[in-house]
Amino acid sequence: MHDYDDTDARILRVLQAAGRISNAELSEKVNLSASACHRRVQRLESTGIIRDYVAMVDARKVGRPTTVFVEITLSGQADEVLDAFEREVALIPDVLECHLMAGSADYLLKVVAQDTEDFARIHRRSLARLPGVAQMQSSFALRTVFKTTALPV
Template structure:
């Protein structure tokens, strides 16, 4: 399910809404009844609150978290990108270029020394070299690429502290 855009009206989260969100982040496969029991509601109002948060864009998507090592992608590379110019057109062009690359798990527009920070996953060093040569270095306007390889993951969480 693709992320929805956030409703322009600001949605106030109640304590129950926050408990529902914590429950869903910890286990997105919980039944409505299990969530309702956990937060102290009956199923109908619990489902109504979840639907409201989906419509407001607070709940953006549902997905499974897949272990990258278990599927043959053990290498994580953090790549800092500097563009030749930081005009809106160049920033947008870079974003559009990398948007369809499945190796890029995350991409952030940054302040400071570099313009973008990417997290890329791949099977091995040869796969990263192919990604670098065939894709990243082919993007017009890139002035520097700095790669840092992860030695191990210390913490990973998709649960926001709400």
């Protein structure tokens, strides 16, 4: 169940591909008047369906071409252990994503680094010091085959 219709979905698809598009261009692409389009976008923003607008930065061009997925198993499952881990991991700027998982690992992190030496530094200075960590397994991405931020709406 969602709080948007097919016209809203068209707007969302366009904005996910081109977030800086003008309202006039957007209204033309989705076949709406500019005022109706503007009202719909405002409603999508106010209801939180559109959370924010960001610039997508090329990791290679800013010196962070290495992506590492880190599986973390904690020493316990108590709420205070999970809360402490989640508070601390959110403070590490090299960690782009942190997911609580079902399965063998408790968390899956997506980490960016300059290279393997830089990841070793991140691992030693940040990841290994996270509270409650019992085990870590790191997997280096060799190549990104496909990546999108666009949700299928």
